[in-house]
């Protein structure tokens with residue numbers, strides 16, 4: 001399907017920005033959070049009726065995991081009930097609906113990377129709300145893409161956190177400040193521009209269904225940051241490995257939640273490069289950005 005016009009909710013965020021770029025040769029409709037909050041069914045219907053996109057990609061979410069634990073109603077309102085309404089509005093108009101989900105739908109106890117058809121068992125309110133968003137989407141028919149990704153890193157900061165983690169720790173290292181990273185939480189780092197390209201391919205190929213879209217391989221947060229420091233010429237920067245328990249955070253998180261895809265190659269979509277290659281690309285892009293700013 002040639003998507004002449006695509007709508008993106010959450011287009012100012014990490015992944016949304018990369019998606020706007022991935023579709024830059026097409027018409028992109030990306031209203032701001034203020035103009036079209038995902039909770040506002042009237043504003044969503046008006047967006048779809050006025051602009052008639054071929055597909056809508058939902059990147060908006062309430063995804064600050066610890067805050068979701070304290071505010072489960074809000075997590076379900078944004079990540080599940082609003083997604084349900086949006087899926088229904090799209091289905092009623094014949095508009096393809098893509099929504100982004102997470103490795104946090106899994107409990108991390110499987111002992112291997114999760115595939116698309118593994119059973120979900122979220123540990124957190126965030127994960128439960130995203131899993132509910134997935135199920136509610138599926139009930140509106142087949143013309144949907146549920147894209148699970150993990151540990152997204154891109155060039156634009158997450159709106160809820162205000163920074164990209166990798167940029168933050170690189171800046172700390174450049175200033176000689178110490179960094180502490182957990183070494184017992186393993187995931188699949190995912191470079192936003194790579195994820196965005198695969199999402200475009202999935203949409204254009206009409207490869208509907210649930211897909212895992214992450215860079216290949218897995219590592220702990222400590223290993224990820226150590227690799228980034230090494231590649232950035234900061235191998236001697238102070239970096240300490242710690243455990244999740246030592247952080248004193250009471251939210252139960254999946255400790256081993258890498259994702260792998262059994263569907264991308266089946267559906268003719270190129271698998272994503274390794275996270276190590278993605279890190280090279282990220283660092284080269286960061287270098288160009290800093291050079292352009294004269295930093």
Ligand SMILES: NC(=O)c1ccc[n+]([C@@H]2O[C@H](COP(=O)([O-])OP(=O)(O)OC[C@H]3O[C@@H](n4cnc5c(N)ncnc54)[C@H](OP(=O)(O)O)[C@@H]3O)[C@@H](O)[C@H]2O)c1
Nearest residue numbers: 010012013014015033037038060061102149151152158159
């Ligand atoms: N970041 C990760 O590591 C990660 C991992 C797995 C899955 N995911 C999923 O990937 C998706 C994109 O994440 P991201 O990292 O790109 O997030 P992000 O950078 O925080 O961007 C979120 C976007 O959604 C908008 N937004 C937030 N609440 C909204 C609402 N109620 N109505 C309309 N728009 C709203 C934000 O706008 P404002 O900034 O104006 O509020 C922003 O444009 C989410 O579904 C997330 O659950 C992320």
